[in-house]
Amino acid sequence: MEMTNLYQSLNLILPELVLSVVFVILIAADLIYHNNKAPVKFIALAGIIVSFFILLFNFDSSGFAFIFNGTIRNYGLVAVDSFGHFFKLLVLLSSLFIVLFSFSSVELKEAEKRIGEYYALIYGMIIGMFFMISASDLILIYLSMELLSLSSYVLAGFLKLRERNSEASLKYLIYGAVSSGLMLFGISILYGMTGSTNLYVINSLIQGPNINLLTLSFAVILIFAGIGYKISSAPFHFWTPDVYEGAPVTITAFLSVASKAAGFALLIRFIKTTFVSYTDASGAWNLINVFDWQSVLIVISILTMTLGNFSALWQDNLKRMLAYSSIAHAGYMLLGVLVFSNQGLLAVLIYFAFYLIMNLGAFLVVMLIANKIGTEDINSYNGLGYTSPLLSVSLAIFLVSLTGIPPTAGFIGKLYLFIALVDAKMIAVAVIALLNTVVSLYYYVRVLKHMYLVKPEPDTPAIKPNLIETVIVLALAVPVILFGIYFQPVVDFAKSCLVILGI
Template structure:
């Protein structure tokens, strides 16, 4: 392998995050309990430093690094920047919850940073091997995070399910990649595309490999019919971990799908387009319908995630830059909304009590009109109601679907979105028109209050002026 100083300089963010994770692991082992907050501060500093490095060394054009294993391009810079932002907010949101549930430990922060490193590697991967290594680093960190509450049988069960099904998904994806390697003789994404473009490979064999790859990707996205792990993991994991799983990794999953489908397999788009149509329709339908029956809000948001992943695939199946940019916009918007929704559950939780059921939101307007307003903004945005940001995310995707002739698909998506609006509006009704079942005053730290407020107001402000964020996505893809 040949690499230069330029390669190392462009990979400084990854090197920095890895180095800091190792330093934090060692430092935390010798910290007295009264200085435990230093681990949190170092972790936040790591994310800020990585953001500065990523934005500071941004190349003017796309560059291949490390013998074409890595790529530094506009899409990777934008996605990594949002990963840093979201993980920073996740750690801030989780701080009080971790203290109250005796989970504030160095292992949590190291695993979060290692998962962040895995996401960074996935986002910049230009080789199937690099992509798989990043995916496994992320997955293994998430398995351990789900099981971090060792005295909780529910968390242990969720971690076991996640591990078994995640290993199955990884095996399926790896099998598809190995078949693709056997057919093309390379693992580099652009070389795979060139080999397929020659037309000398048997189409049936390529389709066989594609089935396994799409199945593995669908597992990671949580798309129907490979969604069975998602509700159990969301419910069983501590809420701080569910917050992390439900936000930043979606950006890495989008990057993984983009790298494989648009860069390695563009000439097979007729095949994977049909597969994505089936997955998208099933995900939007099942996610919105089953969510109505849920009384646990974490399970409800899990099925909501499944439906949102269906919308994400609507943008991808267009197989054009406009569709990809709409899907990227949707992914970023969903990560911001999901982060805000789970953050509100953390805000309502306290020592010995987790806010997980719909009844826990009853009468929130009586206890705190401001937090009820923020939660209403997030829920209406998830439902796709204007003028909130979620409306423009759905509009961006559906407009591309219609523009490329899939009018029936857009009609189905709209119908199921209307059905799905019921369970979001139900939360608004509970907050504003029911008497509170818990009258205990909300104890909220200043940093948590500011972060939740900024999160909710950003969703409202970007809903009024969505063009800047959408333009960033368009430019990064083009």
């Protein structure tokens, strides 16, 4: 098969090419600068900023990259559209904050000599996520997931300072290998049934009369196991609390936002491209009647949010608590997917935009406090509201927003999810989600109780972030309140990013 229009294809993946070039430059810079690693850090930061502006400049570009002659209708390996651009912006924004967090991390200063490898691996994750978001071929989906996974396995155990670092990496690797194997098995079955790995081609083939529905369902469940592992949905979530607790705070925050965003983008594109025949005038997706996606996702969504919230109730370690919280939020976001409409997709995009700032903000404050007191235990937060007002108020804002209480951005995110559920007449599911939100209020408020209702010990340190750290905290905290009051620009932008290249 001959590949057509290589120049056009490369132009469509320009941000990925820039990231790949910076990745190589980072490795070279790490070899050149033995003693002073500052240039490596700023190269990493500059590469993300340049990629961000290139993505913005090419935001209106769309089409298929790497089209091979001979496939049905010449669909390509990569689908470039506004939906993918939205999630890539989220990945780059979270990457920017993670690099800035890394400058202030005491944990990483203890591994300063290997910091070049750290930033190179982060770029490996970003490139993997970019291709995951746009992949329209099963082979590329698998390869991009492996690139993301292999980089994150190393980063989870990057510090090697405590036993929990190595434990996190090993558990992540074992769970990842199993889910990856299941997904590859599912892909091989689907390929055996259809003779193609292109999602658009598979869409047309599974509508034929000769498709075996039982075998197809088995293959889809196996493929979902790999995607469910990435988004931390039950029952594929078991790795999350241990890995989040053991990894450096920066990597924990990165996995909780960027990796989850890429996983959801992949899940939505996989369903929309492979199993939807058309979208009607009201924005509802008409699914091909070969697999009951809605029932499966309802069960998984309820199970995910319930397990996440109830498990978080007993956690004393803030990183572990936020890990279970992120599992619960994955369950909430699945609610937007299972509606199977543009309204549900809009809710997911809005939720992710706000989830990024509030979750990264919570992890940043936890990191800055841990830098000073050396622990993430909730009992060490006693009285911090009096000794460290800026960090305490900011953490309170982030936790209230994660709960979904007005006037914060988190409330707007959940509001749009509930609107999508009510429009789809899924009242029972909406009530279960609402009850889960009430449960989550307990463990978030528990942190506030320790900060404000418990008197500080005489030796409680006053934590005063430096100017740069203060600016970053405020850059995350202020939008949480601002978007809780004036959110229309985010909604309008999300509405312009609902286009997924289809049949």
